[in-house]
Amino acid sequence: MFARLAAKMPMAGCHCVNVGHGIVDNKDMPMNERAKELVETLKAQDDLHDPVVEEAFLRVPRHVFLPDCTPEEAYANIAVPLKRDAYGTVVSSASQPAMIAQMLEQLDLQRGHNVLEIGTASGYNAALMQYIVGDEGRVTTMELDTDLAAMAELSLQRALMSRIVVVHGDGAQGYAPRASYDRIIATVGVWDIPPAWIRQLRPNGKLVAPIWLDAFQVSAAFRHDPSGRGLYSEHNLPCWFVRLRGRDAGPGLTVRVIGSSLELVSSAAEQIDDAAVHALLSDDAAINHLDMPLTFDQTLSGLLPYLALNTNPDVILTSYYVPDGSKSYGLHGAGFGLLMRGSACFLPFSERGACHCFGSADAFIVLQDTLAAWRAASTPLLDKLRVRVLPIEGSIPEISAGRILTRRHHHIHMWMET
Known part of the structure; x- marks a missing residue:
C-alpha cells in the first residue's frame, strides 16, 4: 500500500519506567490507550490478525521511537519521514503500522528465532521483533546512516531493549558474525536480492523483502526454492518502501x-x-x-x-x-x-x-x-502472483507463463497462477 507521510512535529516528552521484558510500562499513561486504538484500527482494517503481533504492538511504545511526533501522530496509522536528501526526497521513514503488522505476519516469528533486519530506521520494528522472539531469541538490525543508527540505539536504550544489536553498515552484505538466521526482513525496497542474504538464511528460514517488479513493489515472503536453486514466494503483498542504498541499490528508477x-x-x-x-x-x-x-x-x-x-x-x-x-x-x-x-x-x-x-x-x-x-481472466489479484528468484549464472530460464526480469544477481520470474 502507499503509506501517507506525516510531517515532523515539535518534540513530545516521554516518561519511561522499567517493568521487565525490556518494555516501558505505560499502563497508567494515555499512550497505552492510544496503542489500543491503533491495534483496533489495524484489526478493523483487516491488517492485523496474529495475537502475538497484536501483543507486541500493545507492549512496545511507539512514541519512544518517534520523539519528534505528537502522541496523536506517534500512534496514527501513518508512515513518518525520518530523513530526507538534499532534494527533499524521503530516504528513511518509520513504516506505516499497517505495513509493519502485515510484514511481521508474513515473517512468522517464533520464540527463540535469530533475526536479521535490514533498515533500522527508528528501531521500532526491531523492538517489536525482539518482544516476539523473547529473551531466548536475538535481533540484529543494520542501518547505513550513522546518525539514524545512533538515534535508534538511544531509543532502544530508552525502551530498555538494549539486547538488540544495531550495526552501522551496508545492509546488502548482511551480517555474517551473527548468522545463520531463521528470519531476515528488509524494510527497504530492493531491486534484487543480495546473495549474502541467501547465504546467511537457514535452510528452513524465511526472507521477507519489498522487491521491485517493474512499476510496483510487493512484500514477498521468500523461502528456499524446493528445487534447491534460489528463492520462491507465493505470499506477496502490495507495498511502497524507500529504496535500499549502498552497493546493491540498483539503477535509478x-x-x-x-x-x-x-x-x-x-x-x-x-x-x-x-x-x-x-x-x-x-x-x-x-x-x-x-x-x-x-x-x-x-x-x-x-x-x-x-x-x-x-x-x-x-x-x-x-x-x-x-x-x-x-x-x-x-x-x-x-x-x-x-x-x-x-x-x-x-x-x-x-x-x-x-x-x-x-x-x-x-x-x-x-x-x-x-x-x-x-x-x-477473472480479475486475478496479488494472491495469485508467484515470484521465483533464480541465480543469474547460465542462460535465461525457459518459462511457460509470466515474465523474466534480469537483475544484477538473479533472474526474477513472476507469473499469475490460474
Whole structure:
C-alpha cells in the first residue's frame, strides 16, 4: 500500500519506567490507550490478525521511537519521514503500522528465532521483533546512516531493549558474525536480492523483502526454492518502501519531470525523456473513464500487476507521485501511467477508473484493452502472483507463463497462477 507521510512535529516528552521484558510500562499513561486504538484500527482494517503481533504492538511504545511526533501522530496509522536528501526526497521513514503488522505476519516469528533486519530506521520494528522472539531469541538490525543508527540505539536504550544489536553498515552484505538466521526482513525496497542474504538464511528460514517488479513493489515472503536453486514466494503483498542504498541499490528508477513536482518511477526510467513528457503533458488532459469502476485495491493489487505481466515493449509502465498535496498537470497523489510515443494515460488510485489522457488515445486504448483481458481472466489479484528468484549464472530460464526480469544477481520470474 502507499503509506501517507506525516510531517515532523515539535518534540513530545516521554516518561519511561522499567517493568521487565525490556518494555516501558505505560499502563497508567494515555499512550497505552492510544496503542489500543491503533491495534483496533489495524484489526478493523483487516491488517492485523496474529495475537502475538497484536501483543507486541500493545507492549512496545511507539512514541519512544518517534520523539519528534505528537502522541496523536506517534500512534496514527501513518508512515513518518525520518530523513530526507538534499532534494527533499524521503530516504528513511518509520513504516506505516499497517505495513509493519502485515510484514511481521508474513515473517512468522517464533520464540527463540535469530533475526536479521535490514533498515533500522527508528528501531521500532526491531523492538517489536525482539518482544516476539523473547529473551531466548536475538535481533540484529543494520542501518547505513550513522546518525539514524545512533538515534535508534538511544531509543532502544530508552525502551530498555538494549539486547538488540544495531550495526552501522551496508545492509546488502548482511551480517555474517551473527548468522545463520531463521528470519531476515528488509524494510527497504530492493531491486534484487543480495546473495549474502541467501547465504546467511537457514535452510528452513524465511526472507521477507519489498522487491521491485517493474512499476510496483510487493512484500514477498521468500523461502528456499524446493528445487534447491534460489528463492520462491507465493505470499506477496502490495507495498511502497524507500529504496535500499549502498552497493546493491540498483539503477535509478525515478524521473522528475522537468519544471514540475511530478515524479515517475519505472524500471524503464532510462527510456523516459522528461522534456518530451513535459511537452506532452503541457496540453490540457482529456478525462476518459474506463468501462469498469475500480477500487484502490483492484487497481493496485490487480490491474497494475496484470499490466506489468502483459504490457508490450513499446509501452512504458510507470508509477507516479505528486508530493505534498500539490497538483502537477492536473494530477495529484499517486497512481500509475502508460507512456507511448505521442500518448500518455494516467490512472490515479483514488479516482475509480477516471484516466487523465494526453496526446493521442493510444495509451488509453491499451489500458482499456488490458482491463478487458484482466476481467476475462477473472480479475486475478496479488494472491495469485508467484515470484521465483533464480541465480543469474547460465542462460535465461525457459518459462511457460509470466515474465523474466534480469537483475544484477538473479533472474526474477513472476507469473499469475490460474
